[in-house]
Amino acid sequence: MKRKYLIAAAGMVAIAMAAAGTRAEMAKIMVENGEKIPQSLTGTPGNAENGRAVVIDRRKGNCLACHMIAEIKDQQFHGEVGPPLDDVGSRMGAGELRLRIVNPKIINPDTIMPAFYRTDGLHRVAKKWQGKTIVSAQEVEDMVAYMLTLKGSYSN
Numbered sequence: 001m002k003r004k005y006l007i008a009a010a011g012m013v014a015i016a017m018a019a020a021g022t023r024a025e026m027a028k029i030m031v032e033n034g035e036k037i038p039q040s041l042t043g044t045p046g047n048a049e050n051g052r053a054v055v056i057d058r059r060k061g062n063c064l065a066c067h068m069i070a071e072i073k074d075q076q077f078h079g080e081v082g083p084p085l086d087d088v089g090s091r092m093g094a095g096e097l098r099l100r101i102v103n104p105k106i107i108n109p110d111t112i113m114p115a116f117y118r119t120d121g122l123h124r125v126a127k128k129w130q131g132k133t134i135v136s137a138q139e140v141e142d143m144v145a146y147m148l149t150l151k152g153s154y155s156n
């Protein structure tokens, strides 16, 4: 794994995830204490409704392949490989959710969850996706916004 650690500010570690030939928007992503990415990837607030669509989209998030999200009743066959995400918005903040989606291997090197926003060393990703991120930076932000709405309420 080609990761470059730089000490940036107190307690902050910058991981240069940039690789040759990647999207221009993918610059340096600051990972704090190996547990969160505090800053938005784009500076544009996420759109939860679009995030929900990206989560469902089998060519983008495809999160339901592994996770159960009870409020998504219009989709069948939610997976059980990962934990249910119904209350994830009350357990995690935006920074933690962002790191999970960008690259969960920083939290758990053995996880089977794909890294949705890195281009080097992609894990379990079809050849046609290699060298590309699975989702765009704004789609990461949109999914974070959607996850933050999941607070264990099954009402909608």
Ligand code: HEC
Residues within 6 Å of the ligand: 055, 060, 061, 062, 063, 064, 065, 066, 067, 081, 082, 083, 084, 085, 088, 097, 100, 101, 104, 107, 108, 110, 111, 112, 113, 114, 116, 143, 147
């Ligand atoms: C191939 C299966 C797989 C896919 C696809 C997947 N995940 Fe995961 N995810 C996991 C597993 C397994 C875990 C458990 C923690 C670990 O392995 O590190 C997890 C953990 C998580 C967690 C932390 C939950 C907790 O309670 O700690 C979040 C949040 C999450 N995933 C979000 C997503 C989102 C959003 C998507 C779609 C963009 C997604 N996952 C796609 C397998 C998957």
